[in-house]
Amino acid sequence: MSKVMKREEQRVEDTWNLASIFESDDAFERELKDIEKYLDKGEKFKEGIDSKEMLLEALETEREISEKASKLYVYAHLKHDQDTSNDTYTAMEGRVRSVLVKVNTAWSFLTPTIMNIDEETLNEWAQDDSLKEFKFDLEKLNAKRAHVLSDKEENILAQSSEVTGSPTQTYMMFNNADLEFPDVVDGEGNKHPLSQGTFIDHVKSDDRVRRQSAYENLYATYRGFENTISSTLQGVVSAHAFEASVRGYKSSRHQALSKNFIPESVYDNLVKTVNDNLHLLHKYTELRKRILGLDELKMYDMYTPLVRDVEFDMTYENAKEWMLKSLEPMGEEFTDIVKEGLENRWVDVYENKGKRSGAYSSGTYGTNPFILMNWTDSVNNLFTLTHEFGHSVHSYLSRKYQNSNQAGYSIFVAEVASNFNEALLADYMMKNLEDDKKKMYLLNEQLDGFRGSVFRQTMFAEFEHEIHTMKESGTPLTAGALNKLYGDLNKKYFGDSVSYDDNIATEWARIPHFYMNYYVYQYSTGYAAAQSLADQVLRGGKDVAERYMNEFLKKGSSDYPINVLKNAGVDMTTTEPIENAMKVFERQLNELEALLDKAE
Numbered sequence: 109m110s111k112v113m114k115r116e117e118q119r120v121e122d123t124w125n126l127a128s129i130f131e132s133d134d135a136f137e138r139e140l141k142d143i144e145k146y147l148d149k150g151e152k153f154k155e156g157i158d159s160k161e162m163l164l165e166a167l168e169t170e171r172e173i174s175e176k177a178s179k180l181y182v183y184a185h186l187k188h189d190q191d192t193s194n195d196t197y198t199a200m201e202g203r204v205r206s207v208l209v210k211v212n213t214a215w216s217f218l219t220p221t222i223m224n225i226d227e228e229t230l231n232e233w234a235q236d237d238s239l240k241e242f243k244f245d246l247e248k249l250n251a252k253r254a255h256v257l258s259d260k261e262e263n264i265l266a267q268s269s270e271v272t273g274s275p276t277q278t279y280m281m282f283n284n285a286d287l288e289f290p291d292v293v294d295g296e297g298n299k300h301p302l303s304q305g306t307f308i309d310h311v312k313s314d315d316r317v318r319r320q321s322a323y324e325n326l327y328a329t330y331r332g333f334e335n336t337i338s339s340t341l342q343g344v345v346s347a348h349a350f351e352a353s354v355r356g357y358k359s360s361r362h363q364a365l366s367k368n369f370i371p372e373s374v375y376d377n378l379v380k381t382v383n384d385n386l387h388l389l390h391k392y393t394e395l396r397k398r399i400l401g402l403d404e405l406k407m408y409d410m411y412t413p414l415v416r417d418v419e420f421d422m423t424y425e426n427a428k429e430w431m432l433k434s435l436e437p438m439g440e441e442f443t444d445i446v447k448e449g450l451e452n453r454w455v456d457v458y459e460n461k462g463k464r465s466g467a468y469s470s471g472t473y474g475t476n477p478f479i480l481m482n483w484t485d486s487v488n489n490l491f492t493l494t495h496e497f498g499h500s501v502h503s504y505l506s507r508k509y510q511n512s513n514q515a516g517y518s519i520f521v522a523e524v525a526s527n528f529n530e531a532l533l534a535d536y537m538m539k540n541l542e543d544d545k546k547k548m549y550l551l552n553e554q555l556d557g558f559r560g561s562v563f564r565q566t567m568f569a570e571f572e573h574e575i576h577t578m579k580e581s582g583t584p585l586t587a588g589a590l591n592k593l594y595g596d597l598n599k600k601y602f603g604d605s606v607s608y609d610d611n612i613a614t615e616w617a618r619i620p621h622f623y624m625n626y627y628v629y630q631y632s633t634g635y636a637a638a639q640s641l642a643d644q645v646l647r648g649g650k651d652v653a654e655r656y657m658n659e660f661l662k663k664g665s666s667d668y669p670i671n672v673l674k675n676a677g678v679d680m681t682t683t684e685p686i687e688n689a690m691k692v693f694e695r696q697l698n699e700l701e702a703l704l705d706k707a708e
């Protein structure tokens with residue numbers, strides 16, 4: 109690999125055009141100064157809002173100031189990420205952050221003040237034409253009213269949050285800062301450092317000794333602290349139960365899912381449908397065992413790629429063509445946006461010194477989307493670029509067709525458009541690649557992606573719900589109980605082709621997501637919804653593509669996430685989308701098996 113260039117050595121056409129946000133840093137500074145003027149515009153509403161005219165003015169002012177603030181933030185954070193070693197932009201980002209805090213603090217009164225308007229009056233105002241842009245936001249506020257407590261109680265809850273948050277704090281500090289692991293020893297006796305970050309590289313290795321060493325050393329270390337970690341996990345689960353109970357929710361899950369108005373049946377359907385299809389995961393592990401040629405398939409054999417040494421030679425120029433071709437089933441309105449992005453410098457393509465690693469799609473209301481990449485000519489980069497364009501087009505269309513208060517979208521649907529794009533790309537490549545080995549490589553990537561996003565995350569979701577239920581019924585979450593529960597789930601999910609050992613039973617101890625209150629199931633539902641939608645578009649053609657554009661990509665958060673998805677063709681309150689996604693997995697599994705038979 110040639111040496112990494114400096115930021116100023118990048119060709120302009122390979123960088124994102126931040127002058128489209130502010131023409132210069134001076135213009136940014138002027139705007140940053142200007143926003144200070146807005147800070148005390150909230151004062152006059154603090155005493156109470158007593159007419160619909162006043163409510164409209166408050167909502168519009170707050171919307172305007174948050175639009176301005178996010179634009180400032182996006183400019184500074186992109187400038188910072190393109191070269192994090194540049195002190196000017198580090199400082200600029202810091203200054204914007206503190207302005208954001210000021211804005212949020214200055215306007216934090218608004219929701220409680222609106223809640224002080226009695227329900228009937230607020231409902232009546234919300235029906236008025238003048239407030240129609242905010243009608244849905246107000247409806248959502250009203251719906252949560254039953255769980256808002258008195259001012260005094262809310263105050264006590266706010267003050268107690270430092271205490272209830274402390275188990276999570278303790279776990280994060282322990283897991284990220286204090287915990288140390290013994291070195292990994294590879295097949296040739298060489299030592300390698302082991303950390304949370306390097307673990308996945310070790311278990312992806314084709315050196316089995318190295319994989320086993322990483323696996324055993326990591327889990328033995330966690331096992332040594334299992335009582336400490338079960339106690340932090342018990343602490344956070346208690347905190348969830350406490351808040352759910354004082355706010356009058358039926359359970360922790362009820363509260364967590366109510367945040368985005370997701371019915372609990374969505375969760376139960378997911379777990380049930382995935383359980384009904386575990387034979388497919390078992391077939392996958394059998395196939396993995398066969399391809400790797402092992403007598404015993406262990407949990408540390410689960411991540412190593414089944415097909416190696418495949419050269420795609422994917423230059424950025426080639427990748428753009430593959431991506432555009434693969435997205436053609438979406439029609440011109442869609443591909444024109446992608447072309448516009450490629451031509452008008454939405455993408456910051458190559459690595460340079462100090463550039464933030466990884467990839468993302470960013471931007472805000474009033475700017476175009478921006479995509480950060482660190483391109484290295486790999487086929488995985490092509491998938492990443494296509495994934496990020498999924499986010500970008502979703503944001504672009506939602507901002508174009510919605511006001512800024514409804515242009516964002518909830519975490520429940522956030523990964524649908526991105527995974528949808530990846531599914532179209534995979535389909536197109538499978539149809540157009542000639543080399544069987546390349547096809548097998550892609551199928552392996554698809555299957556592993558599905559396994560990780562749907563099966564594994566649903567297993568997490570099942571574990572998470574079970575520990576909350578145990579807590580709510582008074583069963584203590586001891587290390588022994590957690591190991592037993594997790595070990596049994598792991599056996600059930602991965603099946604008899606895997607030679608089970610006790611190490612994996614402690615995996616729960618290393619998963620920070622269990623501290624995030626019913627978060628993980630959304631990886632599975634989002635991924636499955638995307639697979640199902642892509643499959644429908646590929647089979648159904650233009651009308652289905654249009655429905656997905658109009659009912660999903662353009663809708664932002666103008667309706668409940670479950671309704672937006674339903675109107676686009678996936679009803680997550682039924683088992684159908686998960687079942688459809690399972691069929692895609694099964695098809696890919698059969699394709700891989702057929703190619704394997706052919707090669708033998």
Ligand SMILES: [Zn+2]
Pocket residue numbers: 495499523526
């Ligand atoms: Zn994403």
